[in-house]
Amino acid sequence: MTAIKDSRPAGLAHYKKPTVMVDIVIFTIADDTLKVLLIKRGIPPFKGHYALPGGAVRVDTDMNLEAAAQRELEEETGVENNYLEQLYTYGGIDRDPRDWTVSVAYFALVAKQDVQLKAGTDAAEAHWHSIQGNRVELPLAFDHAPILQDAIERLRAKLDYTDIAVHLLPEEFTLSEFQRVYEIIMQEKLNKSSFRKRVSQAEIVQPIAGKMRTGSNRPAQLYRFTENKTDRMFFPRSIVWAERGKHE
Amino acid sequence: MTAIKDSRPAGLAHYKKPTVMVDIVIFTIADDTLKVLLIKRGIPPFKGHYALPGGAVRVDTDMNLEAAAQRELEEETGVENNYLEQLYTYGGIDRDPRDWTVSVAYFALVAKQDVQLKAGTDAAEAHWHSIQGNRVELPLAFDHAPILQDAIERLRAKLDYTDIAVHLLPEEFTLSEFQRVYEIIMQEKLNKSSFRKRVSQAEIVQPIAGKMRTGSNRPAQLYRFTENKTDRMFFPRSIVWAERGKHE
DNA sequence: TTAATAGTGTCTCTAAGACATTATACA
DNA sequence: TGTATAATGTCTTAGAGACACTATTAA
Numbered sequence: 001m002t003a004i005k006d007s008r009p010a011g012l013a014h015y016k017k018p019t020v021m022v023d024i025v026i027f028t029i030a031d032d033t034l035k036v037l038l039i040k041r042g043i044p045p046f047k048g049h050y051a052l053p054g055g056a057v058r059v060d061t062d063m064n065l066e067a068a069a070q071r072e073l074e075e076e077t078g079v080e081n082n083y084l085e086q087l088y089t090y091g092g093i094d095r096d097p098r099d100w101t102v103s104v105a106y107f108a109l110v111a112k113q114d115v116q117l118k119a120g121t122d123a124a125e126a127h128w129h130s131i132q133g134n135r136v137e138l139p140l141a142f143d144h145a146p147i148l149q150d151a152i153e154r155l156r157a158k159l160d161y162t163d164i165a166v167h168l169l170p171e172e173f174t175l176s177e178f179q180r181v182y183e184i185i186m187q188e189k190l191n192k193s194s195f196r197k198r199v200s201q202a203e204i205v206q207p208i209a210g211k212m213r214t215g216s217n218r219p220a221q222l223y224r225f226t227e228n229k230t231d232r233m234f235f236p237r238s239i240v241w242a243e244r245g246k247h248e
Numbered sequence: 249m250t251a252i253k254d255s256r257p258a259g260l261a262h263y264k265k266p267t268v269m270v271d272i273v274i275f276t277i278a279d280d281t282l283k284v285l286l287i288k289r290g291i292p293p294f295k296g297h298y299a300l301p302g303g304a305v306r307v308d309t310d311m312n313l314e315a316a317a318q319r320e321l322e323e324e325t326g327v328e329n330n331y332l333e334q335l336y337t338y339g340g341i342d343r344d345p346r347d348w349t350v351s352v353a354y355f356a357l358v359a360k361q362d363v364q365l366k367a368g369t370d371a372a373e374a375h376w377h378s379i380q381g382n383r384v385e386l387p388l389a390f391d392h393a394p395i396l397q398d399a400i401e402r403l404r405a406k407l408d409y410t411d412i413a414v415h416l417l418p419e420e421f422t423l424s425e426f427q428r429v430y431e432i433i434m435q436e437k438l439n440k441s442s443f444r445k446r447v448s449q450a451e452i453v454q455p456i457a458g459k460m461r462t463g464s465n466r467p468a469q470l471y472r473f474t475e476n477k478t479d480r481m482f483f484p485r486s487i488v489w490a491e492r493g494k495h496e
Numbered sequence: 497t498t499a500a501t502a503g504t505g506t507c508t509c510t511a512a513g514a515c516a517t518t519a520t521a522c523a
Numbered sequence: 524t525g526t527a528t529a530a531t532g533t534c535t536t537a538g539a540g541a542c543a544c545t546a547t548t549a550a
Contacts, residue, residue: 190540191539191540191541191542193539193540193541193542194538194539194540194541197538197539198538198539201538212548214548214549215548215549216548216549216550217547217548217549218546218547218548219547219548
């Protein structure tokens with residue numbers, strides 16, 4: 001990539017520009033809990049508070065927004081090939097005392113064992129925090145609490161009609177582990193037989209011939225994620241989650 | 249709103265900033281067709297091509313992104329109280345030859361009779377264009393064709409599990425007109441009795457006592473949109489559209 | 497043998513879809 | 524009367540959920 005500074009025609013620079021950031025909600029599952037990666041801020045504003053990982057878009061080196069998000073994700077976790085989806089864009093005068101800012105928020109799903117947290121780059125500490133309901137226990141910097149809430153809601157909604165949950169698992173997993181991911185995130189027990197019927201009909205996973213997970217019980221078939229044949233699966237009927245269901 | 253220029257602490261201005269725009273995909277229904285509002289560009293680049301209405305965010309006067317979008321919507325159509333939802337944010341080096349730009353795209357639904365198109369402000373012509381499949385017939389400026397396509401897909405997806413279609417209708421409408429909106433957008437015939445069952449169960453519309461639409465046939469009950477009791481309705485089971493259905 | 501989890505089968509219930517039937521206006 | 528559209532009813536079918544039952548390993 002080359003710098004673009006002065007070689008372009010003018011014509012768009014009539015207004016003062018907002019600052020554009022990229023923030024990422026990085027989810028994983030550990031200790032049977034949904035966790036999010038947060039960073040302790042070393043500078044004001046909100047010094048000492050936790051915040052979502054993120055940073056300014058670098059117009060000299062980032063080709064586009066997704067590349068900026070991918071860069072931030074890799075800087076924090078070291079993972080290169082995981083699920084990353086744009087969540088929503090937050091922008092306004094009252095988000096940051098320093099400027100009128102725009103944050104393009106992404107959410108990412110990573111398998112815990114793929115992550116290598118970078119130890120304290122620029123005095124910033126990164127830690128996994130458990131999600132309780134729609135939030136973490138700590139207060140967050142800026143408007144990151146509602147952003148996190150939106151991400152949790154999006155994740156829960158998408159579990160219902162996509163297969164993104166596989167990105168929280170290692171390459172090989174059992175159907176029970178897959179179902180457990182759903183139960184942890186939705187905070188509801190699921191029916192075993194209908195879960196398995198749905199999964200096998202949707203063809204989102206494939207059994208690995210002859211490979212079993214052993215233990216002090218009946219061995220379980222290991223499965224692998226089916227590389228997306230089309231774009232994403234389609235459930236002809238949605239799960240009606242226990243305790244919710246119906247309209248409301 | 250006050251200007252914010254020099255009174256703020258610095259600390260975010262280390263990088264060159266992209267230009268931030270707001271673009272809106274404004275849908276309506278006319279002549280039994282889904283239409284989108286497009287503007288003929290009077291200046292380069294893409295002079296003479298059609299583009300989505302939009303413009304730069306004004307950090308001095310716009311409180312936030314949604315206000316900027318609402319401002320653009322009103323400037324073009326005169327409508328003040330219609331459905332507006334953030335669609336997606338497009339940003340990169342190759343979107344506009346003049347700068348690294350970010351477009352926060354919104355989509356809006358308006359009822360045709362509420363719209364008063366502004367006659368040629370700054371030599372820009374605004375016209376409704378029919379949507380054929382996933383696009384309009386004309387080539388569009390910038391990356392506005394894929395943006396439009398994303399908006400159409402989002403609209404179609406949301407018809408299935410929300411009540412946003414009512415915003416394309418006048419205040420009072422019959423169930424047949426409501427169903428017709430679905431059929432126009434989805435480009436599929438729907439089953440009358442199950443459509444009515446769904447609508448009445450979801451309680452998204454209310455009959456207006458004694459008010460009927462007359463004609464040379466049996467009069468039809470007029471309905472009004474039920475102001476959102478909760479947030480939006482929930483269909484326990486999705487419509488399986490004819491000719492599609494099943495997975496894939 | 498028991499404990500523990502894997503995996504399957506049966507039955508019910510809900511809502512969509514096909515299709516037919518009745519209702520009510522005007523010409 | 525005929526025509527056109529509104530509105531409802533019946534039957535079938537797909538798939539979720541409850542729940543029971545069988546299977547297979549290690550200790």
